[in-house]
Amino acid sequence: ETGVTQSPTHLIKTRGQQVTLRCSSQSGHNTVSWYQQALGQGPQFIFQYYREEENGRGNFPPRFSGLQFPNYSSELNVNALELDDSALFLCASSTRTGRTDTQYFGPGTRLTVL
Amino acid sequence: SQQGEEDPQALSIQEGENATMNCSYKTSINNLQWYRQNSGRGLVHLILIRSNEREKHSGRLRVTLDTSKKSSSLLITASRAADTASYFCATDYPYALNFGKGTSLLVTP
Numbered sequence: 001e002t003g004v005t006q007s008p009t010h011l012i013k014t015r016g017q018q019v020t021l022r023c024s025s026q027s028g029h030n031t032v033s034w035y036q037q038a039l040g041q042g043p044q045f046i047f048q049y050y051r052e053e054e055n056g057r058g059n060f061p062p063r064f065s066g067l068q069f070p071n072y073s074s075e076l077n078v079n080a081l082e083l084d085d086s087a088l089f090l091c092a093s094s095t096r097t098g099r100t101d102t103q104y105f106g107p108g109t110r111l112t113v114l
Numbered sequence: 115s116q117q118g119e120e121d122p123q124a125l126s127i128q129e130g131e132n133a134t135m136n137c138s139y140k141t142s143i144n145n146l147q148w149y150r151q152n153s154g155r156g157l158v159h160l161i162l163i164r165s166n167e168r169e170k171h172s173g174r175l176r177v178t179l180d181t182s183k184k185s186s187s188l189l190i191t192a193s194r195a196a197d198t199a200s201y202f203c204a205t206d207y208p209y210a211l212n213f214g215k216g217t218s219l220l221v222t223p
Contacts, residue, residue: 002156033210042118042202042213043157056210088154092211102147103211105156 002026004093004106012112013081021076021109025093031055032074033103034066037088049074050096078111086113118146118203118214126220133190135217137203138183144206146179148188151200151216160188160201193221 003026013019025032031050035043045058049068063079072093078085088110092103121136139146145164149157163170163179163186170177176189190197198221204211 002158004156035211035213040215042215043211045210045212048210058210090156092157102159102162104159105149107156108154110154 002093002104002106004091004104006089006091006106006109008109009107010110010112012114014114015081015083017081018077018079019081019111021078021089021091021111022073023076023091023093023106024073025091026104029093029095029104030072031094031096031101032068032072033092033094034074034076035090035092036060036085037090037108038084039087043090046076081113083113086111118205118212120201120203120214120217122217123215124218124220126222127193129194129221129223131193133193133197133219133221135188135201135219137186137188137214139186139203139205139214140184141205143181146186146206147204147211148175148177148186149202149204149213151202153199157202190219193219195221195223197221 005024007022033048034046037043047057052068065077068074088108090108092105094101094103118139147162148160151157174191179186200216202216204213
């Protein structure tokens with residue numbers, strides 16, 4: 001167990017709706033990264049937050065947005081859901097010490113878009 | 115796009131045998147990490163190897179890195195049924211990780 005928690009565990013939405021996923025980082029960590037993992041694929045980097053600022057973004061459209069709070073927990077928001085958004089969403093926390101740190105992953109949120 | 119590519123995509127062995135997975139990547143790196151994922155759940159960090167290291171061990175795991183060939187390998191010795199999982203290599207991407215598609219390992223009793 002990494003100490004990173006995510007909620008909810010599972011979620012079912014319909015196309016066009018909006019969704020908010022939550023992540024609590026491991027104690028002492030100031031950085032949260034979000035990844036999307038489609039079935040049979042590796043995780044794809046969405047964005048990262050460091051001390052409440054977005055600090056890097058992957059190839060995802062603006063309808064994917066996020067927040068990081070003063071306690072370093074984070075939210076991922078997805079607007080105008082599409083069928084292809086169905087995936088496992090993973091958050092990972094870390095402590096910024098260098099270029100890329102070991103990341104500690106939560107159990108994920110399984111999103112199904114109908 | 116995914117930088118790392120693991121090979122093979124799937125591997126089936128018996129308990130006690132060794133499992134070897136390979137990873138190739140495209141651009142220069144500072145470090146390379148290996149993660150394990152059980153049944154579509156969260157990823158567990160296994161080992162990190164820096165670009166100036168050639169080999170690293172952790173318990174039953176042995177990782178090698180050849181930066182001239184842009185490749186890495188993960189060896190699991192004396193495998194157990196509990197090692198059944200997907201294994202991913204991840205290269206550093208500024209401040210985040212760039213994962214391959216993974217190798218699915220099945221260890222049968």
